[in-house]
Amino acid sequence: MSNKILVYIETLEGLPAEHSLELLGKAGDLAKKAGLDVGAILVGYEVKSIAQELIYRGASEVHVVDDPRLGSYNLLPYTSAVVDVIKKTEPEIVLFSATVIGRELAPRVAARLKTGITADCTDVDIGDWVDPGTGRKYEKILYQIRPTFGGEIMAAIVTPQRRPQMATVRPGLFPIPPRDESRTGKVVEWSVNIPESEQSLVEVIEVKREKRKVDLKSARVIVSGGRGCGAKGFELLRELASVLNGEIGASRAAVDAGWIPYDHQIGLTGQTVKPDVYIAVGISGAVQHVVGMKDSKIVIAINKDPEAPIFRIADYGIVGDLFVVVPKLTERLKKKS
């Protein structure tokens, strides 16, 4: 095995996707900790020009497959291309973003390489690991951390014997590394074997990008509502959010009740957010919700139950009826602005 952590880079309109850069930054931290090199896998057509940007963002090597057969994302040819690059470069670790593409591509790559993979990690770390059964020590082990048992516990999953160690990691968890134009690195171009049958199996006719209706990931303020709000409560939250220039989030209970679309759901099966201010209104603070907002800078909870678990992670708490507290808060903020 070579001493590498590779990150699969998704591209968007000729640029590396932001979530891929986030992951590249995190991989850089792991590489530093374990004395590894960090690199990128870049697959597509006319993508070579992106390689330099990846070096500015921290990659010390970029493995490029620039091939007209890979013009649009297509699962099987992309799987073959990525597998081929991994076989040629023999990395210790390969990371994908847990996006629509990463979630379908990474497990196929892992299956062909006969290695393990953990899907949808909320964190990754690296270090030694001792097998409790045999006492054998393994080095440079990727800790693939994710909630399990419906979010009740955080599990650290390891792949001690197979290589590469692989994981998909949720977008929106890590900062984008700063751009440093003084950085240098090498770009390696590969030609890969893509069986004819894989190219013709699926024909991509058109690619349409649907923009998310709500942008919770880059919101600085999120006012989030739960079961305690009811449909009426969400009207109050919208007013509060508008005064604060914020977005509306929700717990799954509120989404399930039909008060707000799924796009707004935060948590284990929703989005992961980290705004400057997160106001949780009528939300109890179930682990499955908290896992999606715990990295917010300031958490303010409004709940009529002083024992609600959300108060355990809140920086500020208001115990009271949201139908009294929220209008007062909105009024006060309106006067200030």
Ligand SMILES: Cc1cc2nc3c(=O)[nH]c(=O)nc-3n(C[C@H](O)[C@H](O)[C@H](O)COP(=O)(O)OP(=O)(O)OC[C@H]3O[C@@H](n4cnc5c(N)ncnc54)[C@H](O)[C@@H]3O)c2cc1C
């Ligand atoms: C596999 C799995 C995945 C899940 N994924 C998610 C997820 O992604 N996101 C998510 O949120 N949940 C998720 N859940 C559900 C989660 O376990 C909780 O059921 C959910 O978060 C509860 O939502 P809630 O806090 O709005 O409702 P509740 O737990 O019912 O809490 C409502 C709160 O409102 C307060 N309240 C009521 N009336 C008022 C009032 N007038 N004024 C002030 N406070 C009031 C109550 O005191 C209470 O604390 C998942 C569960 C499972 C098993």
